[in-house]
Amino acid sequence: MMETDQEQDSVNEEDYYTFLNLPKNATIEEIQHAYRRQSKLYHPDKHVDPVLKKKAENLFSRTNRAYEVLSDPHQRAIYDSLGVRGLETQGWEVIQRMKTPQEIREEYERIARERDERRMQQRTNPKGNITVQINATDVFNKYDEEYDVSDGLFGGIEVSGMSFHQSIEAPLTLRDTLTLYGQLDTQNGTGVGTVNVASRRTISAKSWMEIDIGVGNGPALTVKGYRSLTQRLFCSGAMMLQFKPHEVRPGLVGSLGLQLDKHTVGYLTYKGGLQNAMTTMIVRETPESYTAFSIQFGFVNTFVSLSCTYKMPEKRLKLRGWIKAGTMGAYFEYGAEKKVSKHSSLSASVRVGIPTGVTLRIKIVRTSQTYLFPIHLCEDVTPAPIFYATVVPLITWTIVKKLIVDPMMREQRDREKAKQKELNKTRTMEKQREARAAIDLMMATFSRIRAQEETKGGLVITKALYGRFVYPDQCDNEYENENNSKEDVIDVTIPLQCLVMNSKLVLHKASKSELPGFYDPCFGEEKQLLLQYLFHRQTHECLIKDNESLRIPVQSHRVNIT
Template sequence: MSSKNEENLIEENNYYACLNISKEATLEDITSAYRRLSRLYHPDKHTDNEQKRKADLLFNKIKKAYEVLSDPHRRAIYDTVGIKGLKTDGWEIVQRTKTPQEIRDEYERLASEENQRRLQARTNAKGNITVNINATDIFTTYDSEYDDYVNSSFFPNIETSGMSISQSIEAPLTSRDTLTLNGNLVTQNGTGSGSFIVSCKRLLMTNGWIEGELAAGNGPIATVKLFRTITKTIFGNFATQFKLTSSGIRIGFITSVGMPLDVHTQGFLTWNIGLISAMTTTIVRNTDKSHSGFVVSLGISSSFISMNHTWKINKEDLKLRIYCKVGTVNSVMECSAEKKVSEQSSLSAAVSIGVPSGVILKIKIIRAHQTYLFPIHLCEEPRLIPSVYATVTPFIVWFAIKKLIVEPFMKEQKEKQIEKQKIINKKKMEENKQEAKAAVDLMRAAYERIQREEEGRNGLIILKALYGKDADTVAKSTTNTFIQLSDVIDVTVPLQCLVKDSQLILHNMSKSQLSGFYDPCVGEDKLLFIQYLYHSHLFETTINDKENLRIPKQSHRINIT
């Protein structure tokens, strides 16, 4: 379910939907729709006191929509910020001297200033925890003449060989200056080290930024970084490092130049000299469906070639990645899968086979801005059996957890949230329901008149229309129990009243805002089922809540044999 504030779960009045017009409607369209609905709801057209009271409420609603949308200035405010903008007294953007575009520009300026104020109070905390696990005893048997050193236990010896923890806090000082504090602790095989980094970045208008960094830990290091756009298509990074060692100050330089090769591809050339000497060429291609990278690095201490490709399966929130590296120091082949399990969480598993690293299974959990990584060392050499286990086991465990824990939990949470939201919005839901019933009651005479007119011209006649959860399933049921269901409502009368010249047009906005409609299942997906006659032929269609619709349409026709 999409994240919404509970108090805003029921959508505010949509003035376009109230008049059943598109957001691109002209003043003529707005006036025509208003006059059409006025003939249904104007209080003077009703003599019964109760009918007059209902009509007065509904007429005031469509009148308010007309008053806003027919005024270019008020319409611009409404289009930009919604009803809340119309309720704000003394706001700069309501000045009558401004054009609609100036109103929108003014709001953008005010919104930018508000974002800057929020920026001052925001800290962007990020953390990473890595726990290295040595599980080589599962697949490797060590033979030794010294029995005391041989593990005689039935269970394999699994131990934590290392751990690292890093945490950073980003604190904006001004709209152009940002201070970042970063701490890092590392322990490996009983020895540990740590570092603390302070950096400050300043934006240089629109063409770059400069950053100063101080690090304390394994020798003090001072770094100055500069990013700048050189031309419209070329940009560069430049960094200078000063490291204090026992033999004096060592200086390093890093220069990187990048440029787009095509719409989706960028190339980088990086030159390191001093602390690390290497020349690196990188090509990166990124599209909606994939991400690829190719790197060639030539250095004094090591050289390598690496390639990676990621498939993005957006419908499943899934990423599949393959990575290959061949170098003078080490070579690695890695396959991984990352699955988004909730709005803020992702889970990934990777199998790495390399020399001299062996076989490593990497489990990673990402929760908001926190990352937890668990590399499990299975074997010190590339071997088949550990590789198979490392590949198959995560999938089996994931599917078991998904079916037994994740899916039942998510389903229960969604049901609880929906029930909670219904309780919170119960009063508003009941008001909308009563308003819809009143509208349908007032439409009866018009419904009968329009239906007679359409029958006379052999035109468009709505036989059945249902709106709500699983409306199409309920409509095709052999029983007529939908009237008792709380999540499906009959909207035959309102839709027939929207028929004009043997046509019905609905726009891409929630149908719950149409006159005579209401939301019968807040927080859940809704469908609109329509069965209709046109030129004495039977038609049927089902659309999503915010889908466009124009009928009659030949593809909706039902061929009766």
């Protein structure tokens, strides 16, 4: 089911605004003016020739449909938020005409949420976490005089511990969810495991309760809850009972959270029974960064910690740093996380601490599965393991990226483009036929507007090309070369001349492929629009990206001919 939804998302939707050459915030007067202007081009009664009349019927129908949606505040609100499929979503029959656009959006979100919840009833949500602890301290002990190198470079590396955690969610009703999870830990040949069943019930939009029963390391019972107290204040808590052969160990955790501002949340947490501690934490998250500062006072462990993350979404990269100091030691950690693909990420960090020494931590996340490899390099803080732990992952990643990841990603992108082209093949052919029909219908208007502009020395489009240019800086008469086939670029001189009004041409910020007389000649590729035009009988030229807005004439476009 999810694959079908994703395929549908890949298919182009009609853009009513671009079809009428309107901005997203167009007024009703602008919509009516654009409708009247375009109706003069495509109204069947304007054409005597039976062939042209037939072509005009389809384009006039599209014009009417665009006007019908954009001129109706209710349909426009749905379309703006959800597109054409929002207008066709089953369940809209419950919406009354008296509802406001905002209420319509909320109603759609409710219907979509219920649909997703029904789908969730038929699914599980498996999550897994595998941790492999590696002891490689003997690798760097070779610098000691007493070190015996007879075993070779990797002779001393061993797996000192492993941990497996797996969970499965089973939605029972719209409010009830059953979760089965278990964990197995082994350390130096000794293992322990637990199996838990948790049942969560959503009481309201502001609260939920959960009962968790576990066996393995002695039977355990936990009752958890969450409640939103006000718009900015919320709390959560848990009561635990762990049954041992000769005693019952109680535990209590309570947390109070406060939304300090749009990006900042403060927490106050108390732990009693199994652990006794009081923790204060402040978390601030923005699109560019994440910062968490916490202080804990406890009988066993008291510490101060600071974590910072700098996000670079354009590079799909995150740089992180941690520092923690307390009664049980201190450490500093730095690292980076790289999103390799849509569902996968790779991260590496180096932890330098006392008394733990130097540890390299590598984490791989693939969909809902996480693989963590803490590699203990040295028990003491020395320069050599720190250097190798920092440099080796960078070199390794560079080689792997160059030889494996980049070719694999290129192949995946090519497959995705081919898939999208296949999904849009029928629609592209229809759009191509429609564009040709539109140009046939524009010929009389094109001749009239061009003659008027030539007479007064106004705006005359001499050449307009739309598509994929391999060499944007050589897009004059050289655009058709061995790397640029005719299929990648289409001539849109006539459609653009027909959009000229009072010696001006305005194109809004949207893909130009939905303009009348246009179609997408290279689906999935980056496209551009090349324009050569005369204004006051002077030659002008410009090149813009597909989604870039345009307003001409512009003095800077003038070509100085010597």
